[in-house]
Amino acid sequence: EQREAFQKYMENGGGWMGFHAAAYNDKNTHWSWFVDFLGGGVFYCNNWPPQPIKLTLDNASHPVTKNLPESFIAPESEWYQWNPSPRKNNSVEVLLSISPDNYPMGIKDVVNFGDFPIVWTNKNYRMIYLNMGHGDDEFTDATQKLLFVNAFRWVVSTSESGNPFKK
Numbered sequence: 001e002q003r004e005a006f007q008k009y010m011e012n013g014g015g016w017m018g019f020h021a022a023a024y025n026d027k028n029t030h031w032s033w034f035v036d037f038l039g040g041g042v043f044y045c046n047n048w049p050p051q052p053i054k055l056t057l058d059n060a061s062h063p064v065t066k067n068l069p070e071s072f073i074a075p076e077s078e079w080y081q082w083n084p085s086p087r088k089n090n091s092v093e094v095l096l097s098i099s100p101d102n103y104p105m106g107i108k109d110v111v112n113f114g115d116f117p118i119v120w121t122n123k124n125y126r127m128i129y130l131n132m133g134h135g136d137d138e139f140t141d142a143t144q145k146l147l148f149v150n151a152f153r154w155v156v157s158t159s160e161s162g163n164p165f166k167k
Contacts (some may be wrong), residue, residue, distance in 0.1 A: 007033055014141040015126040015155035020133030024080070026079055037122060038129060039092040043081030047106030048136050054120060055101040064119070064128060064150045065095050072143045073119075077134040079105065085115040094120045096147075104124075119147070 010016060016112060025031075035042065056071045086092045091143040095153075098116035105111045116165045128151045132138045139145065 003031055003034070005058035006134050007037075010037065010064045010125045010127065011127060016128075017151055017155045018127070018129045020077075020080075020131060020144045022133075023129050023131075037125060037127065039082070039086030039120060039122060040089045041084050041086050043079045044110055044112055046078050046080050046109055047111050048078060049107060051105060053079060053102045053105065054097045055096050058094045058097055058117075062093070062095050062121075064121075066146065066150055068147060068150075070141065071099060072145055074132065075135075075137045077132050077138055077143045078117070079111070079112055080131055081111060081116055081117070086120050087115055089122075091123050092117075093121045095121065108163045119151075122131035126155060 011039055018038075019085060022045055025035055025038065026043050029035055031041065052073050052075055055074050056073055057065055057068060059065060060068075060070070087094050094117040096117070096119040098118055100113075119128065121128050130148070132144065139148070
């Protein structure tokens with residue numbers, strides 16, 4: 001019942017902003033709509049322990065990336081990688097990715113290569129996923145806070161589809 005309500009909310013113009021584990025799913029996830037909503041990938045691996053990394057813009061013209069530098073160092077976090085990469089889904093618009101300059105990442109759990117989107121939207125919905133969120137420090141960095149504020153403003157902005165609560 002909750003899944004159906006959330007799906008209806010999103011399909012009628014609702015907004016969603018997810019951080020870190022909000023998108024965690026694996027091969028045992030039994031909600032195919034949600035996996036598709038997130039871009040079709042399932043959790044593949046992560047770095048450990050958390051570490052700061054260099055992020056690069058994939059789309060500087062999106063409202064969420066407004067006034068962000070071309071690249072910046074994000075505070076330490078545990079970074080999730082997805083398989084297949086959300087970038088392979090035509091409905092996904094990747095806004096930020098981990099720079100390949102960061103490889104290898106981690107000490108205990110090491111990520112050595114691969115496409116690594118960090119922030120993306122699904123063009124079929126008013127949604128954004130941000131991989132950050134593993135620790136409190138992530139909400140103290142000025143550049144990352146600008147990203148979060150831009151993302152929130154974009155998600156809650158009015159759209160032509162109207163108010164999802166009235167449908």
